[in-house]
Amino acid sequence: MKSSRLLKYFEEYIKKIDMNNTWSKAKYFHSLKSMDLARNIASNFNIFDEEELVVIELIALFHDIGNFEQKNYNYLDNQEEDSTMKSIHVLFDEGLLRKITDETKYDTLIKLGIFCHNKDALPKNIDEKTACVCNIMKDVYKLEELRMVINYPYIDNRINDYPSTLVYNDFKLFNKVNSKMSDNNADNILIALSNIFDLNYRSSCAQVLEKEYVTKIVNSLIYEDKKIEKFFKQIESVLNNYLKKKIS
Numbered sequence: 149m150k151s152s153r154l155l156k157y158f159e160e161y162i163k164k165i166d167m168n169n170t171w172s173k174a175k176y177f178h179s180l181k182s183m184d185l186a187r188n189i190a191s192n193f194n195i196f197d198e199e200e201l202v203v204i205e206l207i208a209l210f211h212d213i214g215n216f217e218q219k220n221y222n223y224l225d226n227q228e229e230d231s232t233m234k235s236i237h238v239l240f241d242e243g244l245l246r247k248i249t250d251e252t253k254y255d256t257l258i259k260l261g262i263f264c265h266n267k268d269a270l271p272k273n274i275d276e277k278t279a280c281v282c283n284i285m286k287d288v289y290k291l292e293e294l295r296m297v298i299n300y301p302y303i304d305n306r307i308n309d310y311p312s313t314l315v316y317n318d319f320k321l322f323n324k325v326n327s328k329m330s331d332n333n334a335d336n337i338l339i340a341l342s343n344i345f346d347l348n349y350r351s352s353c354a355q356v357l358e359k360e361y362v363t364k365i366v367n368s369l370i371y372e373d374k375k376i377e378k379f380f381k382q383i384e385s386v387l388n389n390y391l392k393k394k395i396s
Contacts, residue, residue, distance in 0.1 A: 149202050149203075149249045151183075151205055153247065154205060154206050154209055156168075157244065157247055157248045158213075161213065161238075172216050174300050175215065175216050176387070177330075178292055178296070179208075179209050179210070180209070180229045181203045181295070182209065182211065182212075182292055183208045183290050183292055185208065185292070186204050186205055186208035186284055186288050187205050189206065189287060189288065189349060189351050189352060190259075192350075197254065203257065204261070206256045207262055207285060210239055210245075210262070211232070211262045211265055211285065212231075214233075214235035214236070214238045215235065215246070217233050218286060222263050226359070227301070235262050239262075240259070242370075248314060253280075256278075260282055260396050262284060262285075264282040264287050265282070268315040283349070284348075287348050287349055287352040290346060291355055292345075294341075294361040294362070295361065297337075297340050297368075298365060298368060300362065301338060303333070303337065305337075306327055306333060306372075307376055309332050310370070310379060311332070311335050311337075312329070312331040312334075312335050313336050315330065316369070318342075319338045320343055322345045324343065325338060326339075326345040334376075337369065337380075340365070341365065341383070344390070349393075352392045353390075353395050357388065357392065362387045363388070365386040366380050366383070
């Protein structure tokens with residue numbers, strides 16, 4: 149199994165999707181970017197051979213394959229249906245994975261990698277390598293959320309107020325903030341930025357710093373007044389210093 153084979157079947161599947169839908173296009177590029185990110189992060193470890201790296205690419209490329217016809221996107225919305233199960237259904241129940249490869253020894257890893265990518269915790273009693281793959285996917289998910297805030301602004305960037313006390317207090321503790329706590333646009337920005345605190349790997353933190361995600365997000369905001377702008381500029385400075393310490 150090679151990366152080119154993954155892309156062949158991905159593109160073949162996408163042909164039946166209405167790509168006039170903005171979010172279908174967004175997911176297309178999100179999937180390709182996720183594939184590159186996953187390999188880049190995984191390549192920093194010395195525990196994966198080339199075949200396993202391609203499996204990690206597969207997980208990343210197809211993790212959203214069941215959600216392409218979604219009409220809109222907002223990760224702050226709490227959907228009752230677990231979207232990961234749609235992708236697992238397409239790969240396993242509809243047989244897409246067996247078109248890509250007859251090899252079955254990675255099936256459990258693929259299911260877990262897709263299922264866990266947007267979850268807070270990992271299943272118990274999984275081996276170290278499987279946990280690493282799941283955490284790589286979790287980092288890819290968070291890095292892509294930050295990129296999407298910049299490139300596909302689905303969060304209202306008009307900042308008319310300070311964050312609510314609950315959100316800001318959690319953020320100050322360097323915790324990933326629960327989206328259910330959001331009360332205004334400023335909260336939504338802090339919730340997105342708090343993904344940084346939940347990154348598992350140094351190379352992931354390096355990506356955020358290298359791509360200047362924090363600065364780009366803060367600069368994209370439209371502020372009600374200079375005091376609120378100064379507040380967010382201070383947050384920008386704190387986060388960039390946090391990332392520098394993480395990778396040093």
